[in-house]
Amino acid sequence: xxxxxxxxxxxxxxxxxATLFKYIGSAGVFLNFVxxxxxxxxxxxxxFKITMFAAFLAGFLLDGLSGLPFGYLxxxxxxxxxxxxxxxxxxxxxxxxxxxxxxxxGTALYDAVLLITLFLARKVTAAGVDFSAFGFALAIELAxxxxxxFIFYPLRKWIIL
Amino acid sequence: MEIRAWKLGIMLxxxxxxxxxxxxxxxxxxxxxxxxxxxxSTVKNTLLAVTSPFSRAALVSSDFLFSTFKTIxxxxxxSVDNADLKNExxxxxxxxxxxxxxxxxxxxxxxxxGVTVGGKKRSLISAEIINYDPVSLNFSFIxxxxxxxxxxxxxxxxxxxxxxxxxxxxxxxxxxxxxxxxDKNNKVGAQSxxxxxxxxxxxxxxxxxxxxxxxxxxxxxxxxxxxxxGLDGIYPRGLIVxxxxxxxxxxxxxxxxxxxxxSYAGFKSMRVFVILK
Numbered sequence: 001x002x003x004x005x006x007x008x009x010x011x012x013x014x015x016x017x018a019t020l021f022k023y024i025g026s027a028g029v030f031l032n033f034v035x036x037x038x039x040x041x042x043x044x045x046x047x048f049k050i051t052m053f054a055a056f057l058a059g060f061l062l063d064g065l066s067g068l069p070f071g072y073l074x075x076x077x078x079x080x081x082x083x084x085x086x087x088x089x090x091x092x093x094x095x096x097x098x099x100x101x102x103x104x105x106g107t108a109l110y111d112a113v114l115l116i117t118l119f120l121a122r123k124v125t126a127a128g129v130d131f132s133a134f135g136f137a138l139a140i141e142l143a144x145x146x147x148x149x150f151i152f153y154p155l156r157k158w159i160i161l
Numbered sequence: 162m163e164i165r166a167w168k169l170g171i172m173l174x175x176x177x178x179x180x181x182x183x184x185x186x187x188x189x190x191x192x193x194x195x196x197x198x199x200x201x202s203t204v205k206n207t208l209l210a211v212t213s214p215f216s217r218a219a220l221v222s223s224d225f226l227f228s229t230f231k232t233i234x235x236x237x238x239x240s241v242d243n244a245d246l247k248n249e250x251x252x253x254x255x256x257x258x259x260x261x262x263x264x265x266x267x268x269x270x271x272x273x274x275g276v277t278v279g280g281k282k283r284s285l286i287s288a289e290i291i292n293y294d295p296v297s298l299n300f301s302f303i304x305x306x307x308x309x310x311x312x313x314x315x316x317x318x319x320x321x322x323x324x325x326x327x328x329x330x331x332x333x334x335x336x337x338x339x340x341x342x343x344d345k346n347n348k349v350g351a352q353s354x355x356x357x358x359x360x361x362x363x364x365x366x367x368x369x370x371x372x373x374x375x376x377x378x379x380x381x382x383x384x385x386x387x388x389x390x391g392l393d394g395i396y397p398r399g400l401i402v403x404x405x406x407x408x409x410x411x412x413x414x415x416x417x418x419x420x421x422x423x424s425y426a427g428f429k430s431m432r433v434f435v436i437l438k
Contacts, residue, residue, distance in 0.1 A: 052181055065208075069193070069202075075186060078186060
């Protein structure tokens, strides 16, 4: 029963990202609550396999609710979480500012991976990418995710995954 | 100093981690690959069927929460808004009376000339928004109508008042995904109501829609109402898109652009309508 709770929370987080958090944002960019939650688990959690499984599940659910063809978000979320795990050794210590830096790093990684995935899938063309708009969107997303990091930091004693 | 890699309690080697990741990535790639074999994703339809009761409840709650918040914050502007609306209402009533007269005249003239109204008869079905796209800059949402209800790709989606929202981009058995006109890949043939100045409308990096390919000397200005022209072959003619916010003149080019504030902006209603082909 206890092992179901983290996944129920993850399910709820995905639902909230597709509903409630759509109201909190600007110019079509909003808080990536699920990603922050996964990065939080990578930073404070200890279990690689379960975090990767959570990333896969989150991608699976996000894919279900998204207008994108199935599979792209699973790929993007798992790849971003894996890369964040791999780069974790660069972020020494677990102070608040290191956590904030890690969230920012993870957000940038996720956006880069998603853009590359969509580019490879020909859902986005090189000519169609407006890099100034992409940079602006990334800045808004970073700001919102960092605000979320402030909320998550006090919860570090309760590792979700 | 505490090293995070150590703190993670990594017992697995990096090689093994790559293997685990490769396994998940292969599963994701399989889903991507399977997309090519089925026109309507059954997995997606099943997932939406499972999540829709939860997302609907969350959407209703969010809507209520934000409507209440908005009402509280806007309460001080209510008297000014009320006066403006009264003035607008008076003008609209006068206009309505004029249109009624004109409509009567048209019916009489048609009867005299024996002309019938041509064009394709379109049917409309109502749908509810289940959830918005969870990915930033992906301007789409999911509705609870799908192939079983007769919805097909490319159908126009509007909200009350003939306001254009977008088109159906993906169809599953019981659900469909709708791509908003704010999406950069969504091109809409548009024209101004006043001078019938035409152009092509799409999403832009700003919060406005961008109406491009407007002839340099064309008559268009801030405040003009923009409607669909029907020239794109996707959206029916006469749907309301928005109002021109500003004009962007380019000294060198042969066209000018207009930034259009979408009429649906800020819409919170969950009820939409699909115009079936």
